[in-house]
């Protein structure tokens with residue numbers, strides 16, 4: 001367990017800001033200790049960089065010993081913290097770990113080629129892409145109500161929502177920041193020092209599809225609790241809506257940033273769905289059950305709801321979506 005993590009926990013405990021009954025997770029005896037260290041280091045490095053650039057007080061990241069799946073973003077004067085439950089990390093880590101043989105199989109040879117540069121087992125890169133997405137998403141919640149706002153945000157809140165449209169707007173806004181940042185991660189892997197593409201466009205497209213698939217899979221695992229498509233319900237928009245939005249933002253950010261590039265959103269999305277579908281289902285014999293087809297059936301209504309949420313976002317001036325790029329992560 002990293003010393004910086006132990007220091008973070010000590011500071012948080014001294015400041016007496018933990019929720020009632022909350023226990024930070026001591027992962028030193030967890031067999032996923034290296035993954036926790038990686039997760040902590042990536043998040044801590046990125047959050048400290050943002051704090052410096054944006055004049056935020058330091059933001060502490062830690063894990064909670066809870067077994068349920070949840071994430072928290074808390075902002076009080078002089079102190080910000082982001083926490084992920086042990087249950088959440090375990091769910092996704094163990095899930096991808098179990099998919100190791102499938103992800104190593106020859107049918108994913110294009111995925112292997114795109115991920116080779118990361119030097120990690122393929123399943124682990126999927127886990128890392130998801131991990132960065134959730135870190136960015138929680139940070140989005142800290143930014144979106146203004147630098148000095150006090151928030152105590154619990155990602156999954158048993159469906160207690162006062163204003164569903166506003167809640168969906170806040171979630172898609174956090175996804176906006178997460179998808180833009182994930183796009184920047186992809187670009188730093190795909191481009192040379194001059195910002196020119198260093199891999200071919202097909203490989204870039206596959207890389208985008210892998211990043212999208214890693215987030216789709218989490219959405220879909222959570223969506224497994226929602227057997228039918230919903231619209232004005234729950235604290236988060238339905239995973240299909242999030243999936244459409246995240247795809248738009250990620251592809252759009254890359255297209256706008258790399259000059260002369262051709263990246264077809266439809267190809268990326270279909271490939272991402274194919275990867276997610278294959279990993280999650282492992283069975284093409286009954287494709288009508290797969291979410292990609294469900295999504296096709298509901299597409300007009302999903303698009304309508306997405307448009308309604310984006311209109312709401314446009315009316316909320318402090319959201320990440322409405323900030324000048326200078327006020328967003330560096």
Ligand SMILES: [Zn+2]
Pocket residue numbers: 137141155170171174
């Ligand atoms: Zn959220």
